[in-house]
Amino acid sequence: MRDENVDLEVERGDPGITRLVERPLAELSARQVRFRVERFALTANNVTYAVIGDLLGYWDFFPTEAGWGRVPAMGWAEIVVSAHPQVPVGSRHYGWFPMSRYVQMTVSPAADGVRDDSPHRAAHAPVYRAYVASDRDPFYEAGADGEDRHALLRGLFLTAFLADDFFAEHEYYGATRVVVLSASSKTAIGFAQRASGRGLEVVGLTSPRHVDFVRGLGCYDRAITYDDLETLPAGAAAVSIDMAGNGPVLARLHAHLADRLRYSMTVGLSHHDAARDRPPASGPPPELFFAPTQVSKRMEDWGPDGFRQRVAVALRDFVHASRRWLTVKRSDGPAAARDAWVGVRGGHVPPSEGRIVSLWEAP
Numbered sequence: 019m020r021d022e023n024v025d026l027e028v029e030r031g032d033p034g035i036t037r038l039v040e041r042p043l044a045e046l047s048a049r050q051v052r053f054r055v056e057r058f059a060l061t062a063n064n065v066t067y068a069v070i071g072d073l074l075g076y077w078d079f080f081p082t083e084a085g086w087g088r089v090p091a092m093g094w095a096e097i098v099v100s101a102h103p104q105v106p107v108g109s110r111h112y113g114w115f116p117m118s119r120y121v122q123m124t125v126s127p128a129a130d131g132v133r134d135d136s137p138h139r140a141a142h143a144p145v146y147r148a149y150v151a152s153d154r155d156p157f158y159e160a161g162a163d164g165e166d167r168h169a170l171l172r173g174l175f176l177t178a179f180l181a182d183d184f185f186a187e188h189e190y191y192g193a194t195r196v197v198v199l200s201a202s203s204k205t206a207i208g209f210a211q212r213a214s215g216r217g218l219e220v221v222g223l224t225s226p227r228h229v230d231f232v233r234g235l236g237c238y239d240r241a242i243t244y245d246d247l248e249t250l251p252a253g254a255a256a257v258s259i260d261m262a263g264n265g266p267v268l269a270r271l272h273a274h275l276a277d278r279l280r281y282s283m284t285v286g287l288s289h290h291d292a293a294r295d296r297p298p299a300s301g302p303p304p305e306l307f308f309a310p311t312q313v314s315k316r317m318e319d320w321g322p323d324g325f326r327q328r329v330a331v332a333l334r335d336f337v338h339a340s341r342r343w344l345t346v347k348r349s350d351g352p353a354a355a356r357d358a359w360v361g362v363r364g365g366h367v368p369p370s371e372g373r374i375v376s377l378w379e380a381p
Contacts, residue, residue, distance in 0.1 A: 021042060021043055022040050022041060022042055022043060023040070023041050023042075023043055023118060023119050023120045024038060024039070024040055024118065024119045024352050024377050025038070025039045025041065025082070025088060025116065025117070025118045025119075025377075026038055026088075026117040026118070026352065026355050026356055026359065026377065027039060027082055027086045027087060027088055027117075028068055028086070028087055028089060028359070029085065029086060029087075030068075030071060030072070030077065030085060030086060030087045031085070033065065033068040033069065033087075033089075033363060034360070034363060034364075036356050036359060036360070037086070038352045038353075038356060043120060043122075044122065046099060046100075046101040046122060047101065047124070048101055048102075049101065049102045049124050049125065049126075049135075050100075050101050050102065050122050050123060050124050050125070051097045051099065051100045051101070051102055051105055051122070051123060051125050051132070052097070052098055052099040052100075052120055052121070052122050053095035053096065053097055053098070053111070053115065053120065053121050053122075053123070054095060054096050054097075054098045054119065054120055055093060055094075055095045055115045055116070055118055055119060055120065055121060055376075055377065056093065056094045056095055056096060056110075056376065056378075057093055057094055057166075057169070057348075057374050057375065057376040058091035058092060058093025058094075058115055058117065058169060058374070058375055058376075059091060059092050059093060059166075059169040059170040059372065059373065059374060059375070060091060060117075060349075060358050060359065060362050060373045060374075060375045061170065061174065061204060061362065061372070061373070062203060062362060062365075063173075063174060063204075063205065064089050064090075064091050064359075064362065065362060065363045066263075067089055067090055068087065068089050068363075071087055071089075075141065075142065076089070076090055078138055078139070078141070078142070079114060079116070079139065079142070079146070080116040080118075080121065081138055088116040088117065088118065089116070089117055089359075090114045090115070090116065091114070091115060091116070091117055091375075092112070092113070092114060092115075092169050092170075092172065092173045093112070093113075093115050093169050094110060094111070094112055094152075094165055094169060095110070095111055095113075095115050095121070095149075096108065096109070096110045096111070097109050097111070097132075098120075102125060102127075104127045105125060105127060105132055109131070109151045109152075109153070110151065110152045111131050111132065111149040111150060111151055111152070112149070112150045112152065112155060112158075112168065112169070112172075113131075113148060113149035113150060114146060117355060117359070117375070117377065118377060119377045119378060123135075123136055124136045124137075125149075128148065129154070130148070130150050130151060130154045130155065130156075131148065131149045131150045131151040131154060131155075132149045132151075133147050133148055133149070134147040134149065135147070143310035143313075143314075144310075145309075145310050145313055146310070156326050156327075156330055157172060157326075157329070157330050157333055159334075159337065163346065164337070166346045166372070166374045167337050167340055167341075167344070167346065167372070168337065169374060170204065170344070170346070170372040170373075170374070171204060171208070171333075171336060171337055171340060171344075171372075172333060172337075174204045174205040174208060175204075175205075175208040175332070175333055175336050175337075176309065176313075176329065176333075177205050177208075177285065177307075177309045178205050178206070178207075178208030178209035178211075178212060179208065179212060179329060179332055179333075180307075180309045180312040180313065180316075181209055181259060181283065181285060181307055181309070181312075182209055182212035182213050182216075183312060183316065184283075184307065184312050185213070185257060185259075185281075185283075186216065188281075190216070190218060190257055190280075191255075191257055191280035191281045192255055192280060193218065193254070193255045193256050193257045193280050193281075194218060194219060194254050194255055194256075195218060195219040195220075195221060195254045195255070195256040195257075196213050196218050196219070196220055196221070196256065196257050196258070196259065197221045197223060197250070197256055197257070197258040197259075197271065197275075198210055198213075198220065198221065198222050198223065198238070198258075198259050198261070199223045199258065199259070199260040199261055199262040199264070199267065199268065199271070200223070200224065200260070200261035200262035200264075201222025201223055201224040201228075201232045201238060201241060201261075202222075202224050202225075202228040202231055202232050202369035203261045203262075203369070204344075204369075204372075205261055205285065206222070206259075206261045207235060207237065207343075208336050209259060210222065210235070210237040210238055211237045211335075211336060211339065212332065213237075214237045214238075214239075219239045219240075219254070220237065220238050220239050221238065221239065221240050221241075221242065221250060222238040222240070222241040222242070223241075223242055223243070223244055223247055223262075223267070223271070224241060224242075224243065224244070225243065225244060226243045226245070228368075228369055229241050229242075229243050231343075231368075231369055231370060234343070235343060244264075244267050247267070247270060247271055247274060248270070248274050250274065252274055252275055252276070252278055253278065254278065255278050255280055256275055256278055256279055256280065257279070257280050257281040257282070257283070258271060258275075258279060258281075258282050258283065259283045259284075259285060259307075260282070260283065260284045260285060260304065261285050263284065268282070268284075268298055268304065269298040269299065271298075272298035272299070272300050272301035273298070273299070273300050273301075275301060276300055276301060277301070279301040279302060280302070281302060281305070282298070282301060282302050282303070282304040282305065283304070283305055283307050284304045284305065284306050284307065285306075285307050313325075343370055344370060344371070344372050345370060345371055345372070346371075346372050346374055347371050347372065347373055347374070348373075348374050348375075348376070348380075349373060349374070349375045349376070350375075350376045350378060350379055350380035351376070351377070351378070351379040351380070352377055354375075355375045355376070355377050358373050358375045359375075361373075
């Protein structure tokens, strides 16, 4: 085993600035394990984590030197060294990992894997600290393609599933239309797939270069460019879900729909360079959706098994459907990983591609 780690870190004040850092591996303390990070997904959501890392505590997942951050990413890793008497080596896990070759955690055994109990993680929701062993994973899909698609889509789809569930619980606030901003994003597609089965008109707002892609997905009733959003008939009662975080666009949508907009949900920041400091002057105030809150509610309502069963069925359908529109592309090695970050952050990866990244060179 190599005795050094490699981390891809970004500057917290400007995530466009990156560095690759080699560090020696530390000795394990009691109850710690060392994961070998095999690969992880890199999407616009990871850029969002960097942009709002201080607001929602994403930098606290894997702390590093002041001024720098390790962006969390969903992926697969194997426990290769263990100083916990109840956690053996050799098990593979799905969860949040840094963009690194290795990561060490203080863990506790859980029914489906292990939980990160490192002191710096104590304040985070349990869903963010869970590492699910592949042989106990109710959502597991065997094979490299299945694992890659789960790394790319599972976490995003869970947010989409819960956002739709939140709206459905409130009967979509009496709306007959839902407007989805950043309609080409993977979370938006997952949401639209769910919402399209509820008898609503699902409208996607997107950029001109992505409008044909969005129209071809089959889960949107219509796709409109941001420039043309005022062409949307404003008579129907509507709700909106914003994956873009583009303040001027959201303000225009609020002004256009006015009192016909019943609820405005914000979820992501795919337009991470856009202005967003001023709330819309008309319509309901945008409400930030925090998925773990809905998880906790549904765990109580449905029970853990009922929750997992519902998500498993919906996730299976979404992953299967993704094979029509999503091609997986791999980037292996430190330099390629950094290039992948730069490409995703710069918006140069088309929505029809999913990037799977490893700090390890390809065999």
